Amino acid sequence: MSVGSPISRVWPAPATGPLTDPELATLYGRAGRPHLRVNFVASADGAVTLDGYSEGLSGEPDKRVFGLLRMLCDGLVVAAGTLRHEGYRAVRLSEPRRAWRREQGLTEYPTLVVVSGSLDLDPAQAAFADAPVRPVVLTRDAAEPPPGLTDVADLVRCGADRVNLAAGLAELRRRGLDQLLCEGGPHLFGALTAADLVDELCLTVAPLLAGAGPGRITAGDASAPRHLPLRHVLAAGDGTLMLRYARDPDGAPPAGAAPAA
Numbered sequence: 001m002s003v004g005s006p007i008s009r010v011w012p013a014p015a016t017g018p019l020t021d022p023e024l025a026t027l028y029g030r031a032g033r034p035h036l037r038v039n040f041v042a043s044a045d046g047a048v049t050l051d052g053y054s055e056g057l058s059g060e061p062d063k064r065v066f067g068l069l070r071m072l073c074d075g076l077v078v079a080a081g082t083l084r085h086e087g088y089r090a091v092r093l094s095e096p097r098r099a100w101r102r103e104q105g106l107t108e109y110p111t112l113v114v115v116s117g118s119l120d121l122d123p124a125q126a127a128f129a130d131a132p133v134r135p136v137v138l139t140r141d142a143a144e145p146p147p148g149l150t151d152v153a154d155l156v157r158c159g160a161d162r163v164n165l166a167a168g169l170a171e172l173r174r175r176g177l178d179q180l181l182c183e184g185g186p187h188l189f190g191a192l193t194a195a196d197l198v199d200e201l202c203l204t205v206a207p208l209l210a211g212a213g214p215g216r217i218t219a220g221d222a223s224a225p226r227h228l229p230l231r232h233v234l235a236a237g238d239g240t241l242m243l244r245y246a247r248d249p250d251g252a253p254p255a256g257a258a259p260a261a
């Protein structure tokens, strides 16, 4: 791909020269065990949205890493709120990224996993209707699907009053989805944090002040603080920072060669 704003490593060991996609893929990698990675973009003053959406915070360096993280995962987990609000489309990857996955023995595309207690979902939304792999919906035991939803997605029922996220993730892992990437939103991240299910946070900090108003990357009921060590700091030429925090230092073993696209 053409790189508009080169990304360099500034911590722990500054690397000379811009990072290539294969080097970035190795820095993020796939963990050697079941792993939940969460990815967000925020402004320097902590806002999760600009004019109601994440798009205004996400420049070219963030989009580049966002795409690489999708390439690296088995399951792409998103809450229904974000799926509806951001109008999620089907998960697509470029041919070089699909080829990289084939070389690693992975399916060509990750599986989209939607977390929804209400099942207020539109089966005609492209995320479902055009999905290259049948999506999975984690939901409550008694939730009623709208007409057509079970034609385009598998329902996994876990939890009476609300979706039991630990049980849901265990079922995903039973289905072979070990490396999970969660793209939000804030209420799902807050619930995953409260349930102590987050192994890694990838946080892009956009170099702008959004001002008062927007929420944070986490929302919902309060929970105990949890220590999450910093593992790397990358900086793009436009001032965007990309921070990776993870429980385990070896969360990202070498991922092999990655495509240049």
Ligand SMILES: NC(=O)c1ccc[n+]([C@@H]2O[C@H](COP(=O)([O-])OP(=O)(O)OC[C@H]3O[C@@H](n4cnc5c(N)ncnc54)[C@H](OP(=O)(O)O)[C@@H]3O)[C@@H](O)[C@H]2O)c1
Residues within 6 Å of the ligand: 039, 040, 041, 042, 048, 049, 052, 053, 054, 057, 079, 080, 081, 082, 083, 085, 086, 115, 116, 117, 118, 119, 120, 162, 163, 164, 165, 183, 184, 185, 186, 187, 188, 189, 191, 219
């Ligand atoms: N900056 C970023 O990187 C980024 C990333 C993602 C989203 N966002 C922004 O965040 C906003 C949406 O976030 P949000 O916090 O309102 O909603 P959210 O976390 O995306 O979705 C909340 C919904 O998730 C479903 N859910 C089911 N079980 C849950 C559980 N156990 N815990 C938590 N959620 C569960 C529920 O869906 P049902 O209603 O179907 O039951 C609930 O209403 C949008 O403005 C979006 O643009 C920003």
